[in-house]
Amino acid sequence: MINNKLPLVDLHRHLDGNIRPQTILELGQKHGIALPGNDLDSLMPHVSAVGNQPSLVAFLEKLDWGVKVLVDEEAIYRVAYENIQDLQQDGIDYAELRFSPSYMGRFSHIAPEAVIDATVAGVQAGLKRFDCQAKLIGILSRSFGVEACQRELDAILSRQHAFVAVDLAGDELGFPGNLFEPHFKQVHKTDLNITVHAGEAAGAESIWHALERLGAQRIGHGVNAAADHKLMEYLATRQIPLESCLTSNLQTTTVSSLAQHPINDFVEAGMCITLNSDDPGVECTTLSKEYQLAHDEVGLTAAQLAQIQRNGVQAAFLSDGERQQLLESKLNN
Numbered sequence: 647m648i649n650n651k652l653p654l655v656d657l658h659r660h661l662d663g664n665i666r667p668q669t670i671l672e673l674g675q676k677h678g679i680a681l682p683g684n685d686l687d688s689l690m691p692h693v694s695a696v697g698n699q700p701s702l703v704a705f706l707e708k709l710d711w712g713v714k715v716l717v718d719e720e721a722i723y724r725v726a727y728e729n730i731q732d733l734q735q736d737g738i739d740y741a742e743l744r745f746s747p748s749y750m751g752r753f754s755h756i757a758p759e760a761v762i763d764a765t766v767a768g769v770q771a772g773l774k775r776f777d778c779q780a781k782l783i784g785i786l787s788r789s790f791g792v793e794a795c796q797r798e799l800d801a802i803l804s805r806q807h808a809f810v811a812v813d814l815a816g817d818e819l820g821f822p823g824n825l826f827e828p829h830f831k832q833v834h835k836t837d838l839n840i841t842v843h844a845g846e847a848a849g850a851e852s853i854w855h856a857l858e859r860l861g862a863q864r865i866g867h868g869v870n871a872a873a874d875h876k877l878m879e880y881l882a883t884r885q886i887p888l889e890s891c892l893t894s895n896l897q898t899t900t901v902s903s904l905a906q907h908p909i910n911d912f913v914e915a916g917m918c919i920t921l922n923s924d925d926p927g928v929e930c931t932t933l934s935k936e937y938q939l940a941h942d943e944v945g946l947t948a949a950q951l952a953q954i955q956r957n958g959v960q961a962a963f964l965s966d967g968e969r970q971q972l973l974e975s976k977l978n979n
């Protein structure tokens with residue numbers, strides 16, 4: 647279902663939501679961390695979302711074991727490096743990997759600046775070794791509150807050349823976007839782009855807010871735009887990209903089944919839809935599988951999926967020159 651003449655791009659992929667179960671096991675054993683399982687079979691149910699979870703927050707708890715084993719910079723480096731290897735294994739040409747420095751350092755109490763440095767080092771080593779491209783997005787974890795997000799933003803801004811954008815993620819219902827307007831005002835003063843998780847757990851008003859008050863250039867998920875035709879028209883007219891993640895939306899119970907997912911309506915409305923993996927390690931998915939699901943379960947055609955691949959390139963936080971190079975790299979294959 648993937649058109650090999652077009653780049654395969656993943657714009658919404660959490661590096662800290664893609665920690666291999668095998669790595670969790672090895673790091674846990676190496677550092678004497680009591681894990682909920684002593685082998686892969688017994689560990690898997692605790693680190694992966696099998697079937698629908700009761701809520702977004704319940705789904706997010708599945709990510710915690712991966713972060714609990716990040717006891718030092720070496721562990722962070724390893725996970726970042728393996729994330730790049732995973733991109734190549736999935737045939738991804740370009741990805742924007744996002745991570746929350748405070749979340750990754752939550753259990754080890756490693757400072758967010760040090761988390762960023764170790765992550766960047768692991769990513770750079772991976773990019774030298776594996777044949778793919780990647781850029782980084784810094785996440786503000788809204789679930790930790792306003793002040794913690796300011797601390798996290800300070801760390802990101804102190805390393806801003808390592809990033810192409812800032813994102814807001816976590817408990818959208820408990821910590822609505824209006825709490826974070828001061829943070830994004832600061833981002834506006836930099837060259838960094840903005841993408842925001844919105845319309846996933848909360849409604850269309852959260853998407854409006856992200857666009858109008860936080861300055862979002864892209865929307866993470868945006869599923870609940872389906873309830874607001876004026877918003878769909880707004881998104882379509884301005885070609886504001888939506889970062890859609892099918893399996894994730896199912897597992898977080900944002901949609902009750904893939905047949906209920908509004909992505910078909912979004913495509914029909916001419917919106918700029920992209921397909922992404924979100925937390926592939928926790929979801930037990932790959933981007934290739936997401937394209938297959940979009941075809942088999944959602945009914946998108948090969949032509950529509952090719953357009954989605956093009957949208958991914960168009961929506962990427964790349965310079966025009968980099969975008970052109972990415973397109974040409976496939977045409978010459």
Ligand SMILES: [Zn+2]
Pocket residue numbers: 658660815843866924
């Ligand atoms: Zn996400």
